[in-house]
Each structure stands twice: as C-alpha cells, then as structure tokens.
Amino acid sequence: MPTRASFLIRALSTVAFSVGLGAVSVAPVYADAGAYLASRQATFDNNFEELAQYATAALVEAPKDVALLEAVLSASIARGDFGGIKGYAAVLESVDSGNQIAAMASFALRVKAGDFDGVISALDDGQSISSVVDGFMRAWALVGKGEIGAAVEAFDAATLEGQASGFFGPFNKAMAYAMVGDFESGEALLSDESAPETRDALIARMQMLSQLERNDEALALYDAFFDGVGDVELDELADALRAGEAVPFVELTTATDGFANVFYEIAAALSGGPSNAYTLLYARIALELRPERAQYVLLTGELLNALGNFDLAAEVYDSLPSDNPNSHLTELGRAETLRNAGREDAEMDVLRQLAEAHPERADVLISYGDALRRAEDNAGAIKVYTRAIDLFETPTRAQWPLFFTRGIAHEQLDMWAESEADLRKALELEPGQPSVLNYLGYSFLELNVNLDEAMDMIRQASEARPNEGYITDSLAWGLYRLRRYDEAVAPMEKAAALMSTDPIVNDHLGDVYWAVGREREARFQWRRALSFDPEEVEAERIRLKLDIGLDRVLTQEGAEPTRPLNDG
Numbered sequence: 001m002p003t004r005a006s007f008l009i010r011a012l013s014t015v016a017f018s019v020g021l022g023a024v025s026v027a028p029v030y031a032d033a034g035a036y037l038a039s040r041q042a043t044f045d046n047n048f049e050e051l052a053q054y055a056t057a058a059l060v061e062a063p064k065d066v067a068l069l070e071a072v073l074s075a076s077i078a079r080g081d082f083g084g085i086k087g088y089a090a091v092l093e094s095v096d097s098g099n100q101i102a103a104m105a106s107f108a109l110r111v112k113a114g115d116f117d118g119v120i121s122a123l124d125d126g127q128s129i130s131s132v133v134d135g136f137m138r139a140w141a142l143v144g145k146g147e148i149g150a151a152v153e154a155f156d157a158a159t160l161e162g163q164a165s166g167f168f169g170p171f172n173k174a175m176a177y178a179m180v181g182d183f184e185s186g187e188a189l190l191s192d193e194s195a196p197e198t199r200d201a202l203i204a205r206m207q208m209l210s211q212l213e214r215n216d217e218a219l220a221l222y223d224a225f226f227d228g229v230g231d232v233e234l235d236e237l238a239d240a241l242r243a244g245e246a247v248p249f250v251e252l253t254t255a256t257d258g259f260a261n262v263f264y265e266i267a268a269a270l271s272g273g274p275s276n277a278y279t280l281l282y283a284r285i286a287l288e289l290r291p292e293r294a295q296y297v298l299l300t301g302e303l304l305n306a307l308g309n310f311d312l313a314a315e316v317y318d319s320l321p322s323d324n325p326n327s328h329l330t331e332l333g334r335a336e337t338l339r340n341a342g343r344e345d346a347e348m349d350v351l352r353q354l355a356e357a358h359p360e361r362a363d364v365l366i367s368y369g370d371a372l373r374r375a376e377d378n379a380g381a382i383k384v385y386t387r388a389i390d391l392f393e394t395p396t397r398a399q400w401p402l403f404f405t406r407g408i409a410h411e412q413l414d415m416w417a418e419s420e421a422d423l424r425k426a427l428e429l430e431p432g433q434p435s436v437l438n439y440l441g442y443s444f445l446e447l448n449v450n451l452d453e454a455m456d457m458i459r460q461a462s463e464a465r466p467n468e469g470y471i472t473d474s475l476a477w478g479l480y481r482l483r484r485y486d487e488a489v490a491p492m493e494k495a496a497a498l499m500s501t502d503p504i505v506n507d508h509l510g511d512v513y514w515a516v517g518r519e520r521e522a523r524f525q526w527r528r529a530l531s532f533d534p535e536e537v538e539a540e541r542i543r544l545k546l547d548i549g550l551d552r553v554l555t556q557e558g559a560e561p562t563r564p565l566n567d568g
Contacts, residue, residue: 048309051075064095073101077284078277079312080300082108093127101281103127107137108285111259116144132158136172136262143176144255151176168265170194171201174208175252175261183208183249197225200295203251206237210247218247229398232361233325260289264296271299276306291319294326301333310341328358332367339371347371355384362388366402369409378409385409400430404439411443419443434461434471442474445481454478462491469498473505476512485515485562496525503534507542514550515562522550 055071062068069092076085082105089105096102106127110118119141128134135158142151152173159169170189177186189195190205202225209218222238240247252258267282280303287296297320304313317334320327331354338347351368358364369384385406392399407422423440427433441457444450458474465471476492479485489512496502496509510525526542534542545553551561 048075048078048312052079052081064091066092066096066099069095070099070101073105074277074281077105077108077281080284080288080316082112082288085109098126098128100129103129104281104285108288111137111256111289114144114256116141116255120145133262133266135159136169137259139172139176140255140258140262143179143258148176148180171196172258172262175204175258178204178208178211178249179252179254179258183211187212200251202226203234203237204249206241207247207249207251210241210245211249213246215241215244215247227396236325256289260286260293260296263289264293264299267299267303271303276303279303280307287316292321292324294320294324294329297330298326298333301330301337305333305337305340308340310337313337328354328361328364332364335367335371344371344375348375359387360391362391362402365391366405370405373405373409373412376412378412381409382406382413395425395429397429400426400433400436403429404433404436407436408439411439416443416447432460432464434464434468437461437464438471438474441478445474445478448481451478451482455482467498469495469502469505472498473502473508477508480508480512480515483562485512488512489516501532503529503532503538506532507534507538510542510545511550511562514545517563519549 051071052075055068055075059065059068059072069088072088073085073092076082076088085105086109089102089109092099092102093106103122106122107119107129110116110122119137123134123138123141129137135154139151139154139158142148142154155169155173155176170192174186174189177183177189187205187208190201190208195201195205202221206218206221209215209221219238219241222234222241226234226238237247252261263282264286267279267286270279270282273279280300283296283300283303287293287300290296297316301313301316304310304316314334314337317330317337320330324330331350335347335350335354338344338350348371351364351371354364355368365384365388369381369388372378372381372384385402388402389395389399389406395403403422403426407419407426410416410419410422420440420443423436423443426436427440430436437457438461441454441461444454444457455478458471458478461471462468462475472491473495476488476490476495479488479491492505492509492512495505499505506525506529510522510529513519513525514522523546526546530539530542541553551563551565554561555565
C-alpha cells in the first residue's frame with residue numbers, strides 16, 4: 001500500500017521543484033544586470049536575505065518580471081517574512097495567472113486572516129497549488145465556515161482526486177470530526193488498519209479515546225508505542241489517563257490548524273528530496289499558521305540547516321517559548337545548527353546547559369554524550385550515557401543504540417570488558433543488529449579472541465547488509481586474520497569499491513594483495529591510502545610498509561608474517 005508520504009509526493013508530481021531564479025538562463029535586457037545577476041547567485045547559494053534584497057532592487061526596472069517576482073516571494077516566505085508579500089503575490093498572479101508561488105502566498109495570507117470564503121472563491125476562480133492540495137484546502141475552508149457535511153464530502157473528493165489508498169484524506173477527516181466533537185467517527189477512522197502509526201496520529205487517537213471514556217484503550221496505545229521512549233509530553237498524557245482524567249482533544253483545534261497540518265505533511269513528505277528550498281516554503285507556511293507547534297519549528301529549522309542558513313535556523317529554534325513542553329527539542333536543533341556552522345564549543349555549551357536543566361531527558365543526555373564522544377572525551381561520554389541508561393528501569397529495544405554508543409566509548413578507552421558487556425546488551429535488546437554485530441565481531445578480530453564467533457557475527461551482518469562497505473571490509477579482514485588470504489581478495493576489493501576514499505579500507509586491500517603475492521598492487525593501494533589522509537599513526541605504519549614491506553613490519557611488531565621472510 002502506498003505510504004502517506006508517497007501519496008503526497010505524487011500529489012505534487014506535476015509541480016516544478018524550483019524556487020526563485022534557478023530556472024532562468026539570461027537576465028532580461030531591461031533589468032539592472034548587477035542586481036539581477038546578484039539575485040541569481042543568491043538563489044544558487046540559498047542566501048534568502050540577499051535574494052530578497054537584490055531581486056527587490058531589480059524589480060525597480062522590471063516590476064512585472066515573473067522570475068524576479070517569484071524570487072522576492074519565495075525568499076520572503078523562506079525567511080518567514082509574510083508582512084510585505086501580498087502586493088507581490090497580486091502582481092505575480094496578474095502577469096502569470098496560475099503561478100504556484102503566488103497561489104501559495106495568497107492562500108497563506110487568506111487562511112491567516114481567517115478568510116475562508118476568500119479561499120473558496122479563489123479556488124473557484126482557478127487559483128491553484130495542485131489539484132490534491134486544493135481539495136484539502138477547500139475541505140478545511142468548509143470546516144472553517146462550519147459546513148461539516150460539505151467538508152466531509154470535500155475530504156473524500158480530495159482523496160479520490162489523488163487516486164490514492166494512502167491515509168492522508170481519512171486522517172484529515174478524522175481531525176475535522178474530532179474538532180466538532182464527533183470523537184466516535186474520528187476514532188473509528190484512526191483505528192483502521194491502514195491508519196499511520198505516527199506520533200501525531202497516535203496522540204490524536206489517544207485524546208479521542210479519552211473523550212470517549214476509553215482511557216484503558218488509550219493507555220494500551222501508549223504502552224505499545226511510547227512506553228520507555230522518554231517523551232515527557234507523552235508521559236504526562238499517560239499520567240493523566242491513569243488518573244482517570246478526560247484528556248482534551250487539542251491535536252487540531254481550528255480550521256487554520258488543519259490548513260497548517262496540510263502544508264506540514266507536504267513538507268515532511270518532501271523533506272530530503274531534490275529541493276529543500278521548495279520544501280521550505282510549505283514548512284514556513286505551516287509554521288506561520290501555527291507558530292507554537294514544535295514539530296513545525298523543528299522541520300523548518302532542519303531544512304534551513306540543510307540549506308546552510310544557520311542564522312535563520314537559530315532564529316526559528318529560538319521562536320518556540322521556553323515553557324513549551326518540547327522546547328528542549330528546539331535547543332537540540334540549535335546545538336546541531338552550531339555544530340554545522342563549525343562552532344563546536346558553542347554547541348557543547350548549549351548541550352551541557354541543557355543536560356543540567358533536563359537531567360530527566362534521555363534524548364538530551366544522549367545528544368550531550370554524542371558530542372563528548374565526537375570531541376574524543378570518551379570518559380565524559382560514558383558518564384553521561386550511564387546517566388541516560390539509569391533513567392530506564394528496564395531497558396527496551398529502543399535503548400539498543402545507547403548501549404552501542406557507550407560500548408564504543410568503552411572500546412576507545414581500551415575498557416574491553418565493559419565494551420563487550422555493552423555491545424552484548426545491545427544485541428540482547430536488538431538481536432541481529434548488523435552494526436553491533438560488525439563492531440563486536442571486528443573488535444574480537446583486533447583482539448585475536450573468539451575468532452569463530454567473530455566471523456559468525458560478521459557474516460550475519462554482511463548477509464543483512466551486503467552493500468555496506470565497512471561490514472564487507474570486516475568480513476574480508478576477518479578472512480585475512482585467519483590467513484585465508486585468497487578468500488579475502490574478492491570481499492576486500494568489493495569493500496574498496498564501496499568505500500573508495502577510505503584510507504583504512506585501501507590500506508587493508510594493500511595488505512591482502514601483499515599476502516597473495518601481488519606486491520606492486522599492494523604498494524599502489526598503500527600509496528592510495530596515504531592520499532586519503534589517514535591518522536598519523538596509521539600513516540607512519542603505511543610508510544614503513546612501503547619502505548620494507550608488510551612482512552618485515554609484522555615481524556618487527558612480533559606478529560607472524562604472511563609468508564616466510566627471505567633474507568638472502
């Protein structure tokens with residue numbers, strides 16, 4: 001069955017995934033060439049501040065230029081500046097009837113103003129974002145007008161328009177039912193086997209069940225999906241359910257929230273696709289319509305981060321009030337922004353303060369531990385990871401990455417007994433996890449212990465992920481360590497093809513080639529490994545192999561050479 005994301009992507013498949021001036025090849029002769037070219041460069045750089053500035057300047061000489069008008073509108077929306085876009089949208093619509101950017105801007109302004117009659121009139125006049133999106137906007141506008149029966153029909157029509165069996169239409173209809181107090185109809189839709197098991201959908205259903213005096217069923221959903229996750233907002237919801245409270249339905253409370261959800265779902269579906277700048281427009285409109293929604297803040301910040309707009313991302317993260325239950329998530333996003341901007345010290349300060357303020361939040365502690373581990377403070381990371389682990393009375397499957405990362409930190413400090421215990425715990429929680437199997441198996445190989453078990457683990461990992469370069473390297477390296485040199489050649493060559501610029505893999509391939517007598521190729525691979533900037537200790541060893549050969553290096557290290565030395 002198609003996923004909700006695939007449905008939404010198909011719904012927009014006819015839309016051009018470009019923003020601003022990226023598709024324009026030459027400047028119009030009547031425009032100021034300097035400002036026009038500068039705006040083009042700003043488009044390519046995803047610099048929305050400069051794009052708005054230069055495109056506005058160029059419009060002075062070309063006030064009806066479609067590309068410039070699109071640039072000003074898209075840059076303004078991307079920056080979250082909706083204050084001055086109405087005039088530009090009207091001009092753009094007048095010179096390019098049916099322009100999608102103009103439609104997005106105009107509909108956003110109408111919805112924000114509560115002009116649901118205007119939304120329907122514009123749709124009737126042919127203004128359009130896409131046929132499916134238009135259908136859901138019509139449905140929510142009818143909800144806003146209080147015409148629920150017509151809205152339900154519009155939701156059904158919008159779903160059919162998309163020719164989709166996905167759940168986006170029924171989900172929106174369920175929200176509309178709940179908003180007018182028909183929780184039974186809404187919950188029936190969300191309990192369907194095709195309903196998505198997303199956080200928002202499950203929370204909405206739990207709230208509906210509580211309104212129907214079915215708290216036990218709501219708690220069963222919490223236990224099945226969220227128990228042990230460490231989500232404070234959900235934990236508080238569960239506490240209220242256990243106390244017998246009638247939890248209010250607050251997932252969507254107005255028609256404007258419904259519009260915002262449509263734009264958010266589209267942005268979430270397109271996120272990570274071919275054009276984050278285009279996706280950002282949907283996320284920004286959702287956030288403009290519902291600025292207190294943490295999910296919208298997080299997605300908008302992530303998109304700005306991906307586009308290199310770190311200052312704008314920081315502004316977005318800072319926009320969520322500190323008393324919001326999810327404010328810690330935006331602080332985590334701000335820390336990521338600082339890291340992406342190359343400000344690791346500032347990132348560490350944010351995470352340290354956040355961990356001090358929220359010692360009960362496992363996700364905060366894990367992020368802080370990860371930062372310490374990246375900074376090679378493995379001892380500090382272990383302490384923080386342990387604090388996170390101690391928050392869980394009984395660790396569940398969701399905690400396997402936490403034991404895995406603490407195991408890595410232990411291994412980096414040569415605390416092998418502790419590392420092995422953590423890695424085996426991770427496998428107990430998530431049996432067959434390929435990354436853990438590979439790490440533990442490779443560690444056994446490096447320690448020259450439990451070699452049979454090591455190879456079994458690595459083979460299992462390789463079967464699960466046959467095209468994962470680092471796992472294929474482990475398989476080949478294990479065969480090499482067992483002196484099965486001929487068998488090691490093919491998987492090591494495959495690993496080098498999968499990770500062609502990795503110095504360790506290229507170094508390993510050189511060793512394998514040497515072991516089977518292909519010394520010229522071995523030296524080529526060692527030189528290639530050096531070109532990829534390995535750690536200095538590894539580089540010194542590679543240079544020594546180039547100087548005296550692998551077998552003499554092994555002998556100096558007290559290891560057995562791959563073949564007898566010939567000193568004659």
